Amino acid sequence: MLSRVAQNMFWLGRYIERAEATARMISMGQRMAMLPGTHGQSEWTSLIQATGAEPPDGRVVTEADIVAQLILDQANPSAIQACLAMARENGRAVRSALTQEMWECLNEDWRYLESMDTQSARRQLVHILEWVRNRAAMFRGAVETAMLRTEGYYFLRLGGSIERADMTLRLLNVKYFLLLPETEVVGGGRDHHQWMSMLHAVSGLRAYHHHYGGDYAPWNITDFLLLDQTFPRSVAFSYSQIDACLEELEKNYGGAHNCQRTARRELDQLSHLDINAIFENGLHEFIDQQIITTARISKEVSDAYHF
Amino acid sequence: MHSLVQEENSKRLGVPFYEMEDKDGIRAPYRRIADWITETGTELLGRRRDEAEAIFRKIGITFAVYGEGGDPERLIPFDLIPRAFAADEWSLLDCGIRQRARALNAFLYDIYHRGEIIKAGIMPGGLVYRNSAFLPEMVGFSPPGRVYSHIVGIDIVRTGPGSFQVLEDNCRTPSGVSYMLENREIMARMFPDIFSGGPVQPVDQYPDELLRSLKEVAPASCTDEPTVVLLTPGSLNSAYYEHSFLADLMGIELVEPQDLFVEDANVWMRTTRGPQKVDVIYRRIDDDYIDPLTFRPDSMLGVAGLFDSYRAGNVNICSAPGAGVADDKAIYIFVPEMIRFYLGEEPVLENIQTYQCGRKNDLKYVLDNLHELVVKEVHGSGGYGMLIGPKSTKAEIAEYRKRIVADPADFIAQPTLDLSTVPTLHDGDIAGRHVDFRPFCLVGKSIRLVPGGLTRVALREGSLVVNSSQGGGVKDTWVLRE
Numbered sequence: 001m002l003s004r005v006a007q008n009m010f011w012l013g014r015y016i017e018r019a020e021a022t023a024r025m026i027s028m029g030q031r032m033a034m035l036p037g038t039h040g041q042s043e044w045t046s047l048i049q050a051t052g053a054e055p056p057d058g059r060v061v062t063e064a065d066i067v068a069q070l071i072l073d074q075a076n077p078s079a080i081q082a083c084l085a086m087a088r089e090n091g092r093a094v095r096s097a098l099t100q101e102m103w104e105c106l107n108e109d110w111r112y113l114e115s116m117d118t119q120s121a122r123r124q125l126v127h128i129l130e131w132v133r134n135r136a137a138m139f140r141g142a143v144e145t146a147m148l149r150t151e152g153y154y155f156l157r158l159g160g161s162i163e164r165a166d167m168t169l170r171l172l173n174v175k176y177f178l179l180l181p182e183t184e185v186v187g188g189g190r191d192h193h194q195w196m197s198m199l200h201a202v203s204g205l206r207a208y209h210h211h212y213g214g215d216y217a218p219w220n221i222t223d224f225l226l227l228d229q230t231f232p233r234s235v236a237f238s239y240s241q242i243d244a245c246l247e248e249l250e251k252n253y254g255g256a257h258n259c260q261r262t263a264r265r266e267l268d269q270l271s272h273l274d275i276n277a278i279f280e281n282g283l284h285e286f287i288d289q290q291i292i293t294t295a296r297i298s299k300e301v302s303d304a305y306h307f
Numbered sequence: 308m309h310s311l312v313q314e315e316n317s318k319r320l321g322v323p324f325y326e327m328e329d330k331d332g333i334r335a336p337y338r339r340i341a342d343w344i345t346e347t348g349t350e351l352l353g354r355r356r357d358e359a360e361a362i363f364r365k366i367g368i369t370f371a372v373y374g375e376g377g378d379p380e381r382l383i384p385f386d387l388i389p390r391a392f393a394a395d396e397w398s399l400l401d402c403g404i405r406q407r408a409r410a411l412n413a414f415l416y417d418i419y420h421r422g423e424i425i426k427a428g429i430m431p432g433g434l435v436y437r438n439s440a441f442l443p444e445m446v447g448f449s450p451p452g453r454v455y456s457h458i459v460g461i462d463i464v465r466t467g468p469g470s471f472q473v474l475e476d477n478c479r480t481p482s483g484v485s486y487m488l489e490n491r492e493i494m495a496r497m498f499p500d501i502f503s504g505g506p507v508q509p510v511d512q513y514p515d516e517l518l519r520s521l522k523e524v525a526p527a528s529c530t531d532e533p534t535v536v537l538l539t540p541g542s543l544n545s546a547y548y549e550h551s552f553l554a555d556l557m558g559i560e561l562v563e564p565q566d567l568f569v570e571d572a573n574v575w576m577r578t579t580r581g582p583q584k585v586d587v588i589y590r591r592i593d594d595d596y597i598d599p600l601t602f603r604p605d606s607m608l609g610v611a612g613l614f615d616s617y618r619a620g621n622v623n624i625c626s627a628p629g630a631g632v633a634d635d636k637a638i639y640i641f642v643p644e645m646i647r648f649y650l651g652e653e654p655v656l657e658n659i660q661t662y663q664c665g666r667k668n669d670l671k672y673v674l675d676n677l678h679e680l681v682v683k684e685v686h687g688s689g690g691y692g693m694l695i696g697p698k699s700t701k702a703e704i705a706e707y708r709k710r711i712v713a714d715p716a717d718f719i720a721q722p723t724l725d726l727s728t729v730p731t732l733h734d735g736d737i738a739g740r741h742v743d744f745r746p747f748c749l750v751g752k753s754i755r756l757v758p759g760g761l762t763r764v765a766l767r768e769g770s771l772v773v774n775s776s777q778g779g780g781v782k783d784t785w786v787l788r789e
Contacts, residue, residue: 003577004566092542096555104365151579253580305579 013159520751569612
């Protein structure tokens with residue numbers, strides 16, 4: 001396979017996942033901002049921070065800012081429109097490596113967001129976010145049901161899994177950046193609501209119930225999102241996917257690469273860690289470290305497969 | 308419904324040749340089509356056409372026009388009503404097309420070697436050697452099989468039942484073959500019934516035959532199964548859909564210049580397993596952009612050192628660099644002579660009478676008769692920058708005249724032809740529209756020609772311009788069995 005094709009598949013996987021995860025993150029922000037008494041400000045600010053961008057100086061971040069910056073911006077690689085356009089561009093560059101349905105999924109309505117300004121996008125925000133999630137789901141369906149299980153598939157899945165690990169980590173970081181108003185206490189009503197919004201965003205509320213009953217303790221929710229081995233959007237689960245994809249690729253190509261060693265080590269660590277220890281040593285520090293490691297694996301993959 | 312067709316035709320009797328009907332009624336090759344139109348009715352056909360367009364867009368069969376605003380990926384309008392050739396009509400075309408492809412390749416070999424045709428006084432040397440498409444770097448080099456143009460697209464128009472004329476030759480990288488294949492595919496999918504009994508010769512063997520032709524011209528040094536790739540400038544190119552479509556159907560890699568590199572005078576592509584050697588490059592990029600070391604140092608495209616590897620006989624480039632001389636409009640005039648000179652045959656297909664403004668007498672005639680001529684720039688393409696005398700205002704003609712006088716050698720002129728028309732859906736009705744035809748002749752060790760090609764149709768009433776960039780559409784083209 002051409003290295004460029006592998007690279008395109010890998011990034012196609014990443015951009016689709018990123019578009020969806022960003023939509024989920026915005027849903028979460030919306031939910032948090034709905035609580036009476038907030039003015040939305042710090043929720044929206046923390047969202048921008050979590051994507052790795054700088055919030056605007058000296059002024060309040062509004063929902064309109066989020067729509068402009070994280071949905072409609074064509075130049076911001078975290079914005080949904082840019083992600084979908086880049087996913088399509090990556091797909092178009094390797095069309096013959098995609099199935100017909102995958103391509104149709106990328107191609108249909110791809111200019112849907114282009115005609116919108118911030119005003120009209122805000123009016124249909126819920127609809128847009130749902131539309132993005134549906135796109136991603138349809139694409140994934142097309143991949144799973146029709147794509148040959150050869151290297152292209154594993155590069156695509158690998159990209160998606162790496163992005164998912166990264167985005168779940170960033171989602172957890174939103175909570176870190178989120179300052180509770182001085183009148184609120186940790187573990188109070190607002191705090192509780194924010195943690196629950198996080199579960200909502202990853203469609204994990206019911207799954208969480210299943211594991212922990214009705215106990216919304218922050219460490220349990222964090223445990224669920226970071227370390228759970230069965231929840232598909234948890235970091236540990238994403239890492240098990242990364243590891244599985246890399247293993248398939250190594251079977252195909254022979255030889256061991258750094259990316260596989262790093263991923264395996266990480267997976268091993270995640271399955272032995274105790275959430276209390278993570279909290280004691282600082283959750284935010286742990287998450288930031290994980291984000292760096294995830295980026296390193298991405299880099300090591302491109303080294304190993306010459307792209 | 309049937310009467311509509313006849314009424315339409317009666318309006319046209321005497322004027323351009325209407326391929327579906329003549330004074331005796333429906334012509335034989337169109338019988339099935341005429342019945343089908345009657346049975347289906349134009350209203351339903353209109354609806355089905357919209358369906359077809361939706362399919363085209365969904366699949367993404369578009370050509371890209373970036374930087375002009377609007378939708379960057381446009382659809383070429385597809386007209387549902389096929390254009391048909393009878394078996395005997397095709398056998399004439401087939402013969403003429405192959406003949407022309409042979410002569411053009413013989414010509415290219417000649418001008419890059421001894422230049423016999425010039426020595427014989429048949430063609431002025433300046434026309435060849437001062438041509439911007441002539442590459443001095445190619446002199447004395449013989450590509451595998453002495454083939455320069457591996458895919459020859461010959462644009463043909465029709466003016467009467469038995470008269471076909473060549474409008475121009477395309478010896479570099481003619482595009483449009485994906486439409487030939489997709490148009491048939493869509494028709495067969497939407498209207499399987501009209502193909503029942505197999506009256507229409509298939510075209511879907513084209514990719515297979517193309518690959519075979521390309522493998523046949525692998526360099527002599529290649530002893531294993533040759534690795535063939537298709538080189539595209541990338542996804543922003545207007546014909547990118549076609550590039551990926553063909554690569555896919557041939558099962559070969561679609562590479563961009565950055566996927567290739569040259570080392571030890573061999574060409575390699577970067578793969579996930581490391582470098583892999585490449586033997587034959589079907590390139591869909593222009594000469595200028597092949598190799599920045601040899602041609603354009605400012606080119607961002609291109610593979611540094613590719614040309615050296617080519618000259619060393621380690622890789623073949625199809626079409627050969629410098630093959631474009633043969634399809635220049637000034638050279639076109641001499642193709643009938645080439646056929647006589649190299650093949651010792653009489654041309655099966657005629658040229659269109661062409662005046663060279665560089666010649667004094669021709670220039671005088673052209674300037675005196677601008678209102679009834681079509682004038683083209685010698686190096687222009689795509690229907691841009693031409694004057695269609697009968698359709699132009701006095702002011703436009705006066706303006707164009709100035710351009711010709713300023714640089715006569717840059718222009719040729721041809722009489723406006725009564726191009727044939729074929730039935731076309733228009734506003735819920737059937738109307739005659741002008742068409743041309745581009746078959747794709749493959750040249751490897753042997754010559755192959757799929758029975759069919761691309762019919763382009765000028766969708767505006769009376770218009771003679773069929774180029775997709777100028778509002779032309781496409782049709783499925785049938786070659787019928789005996």
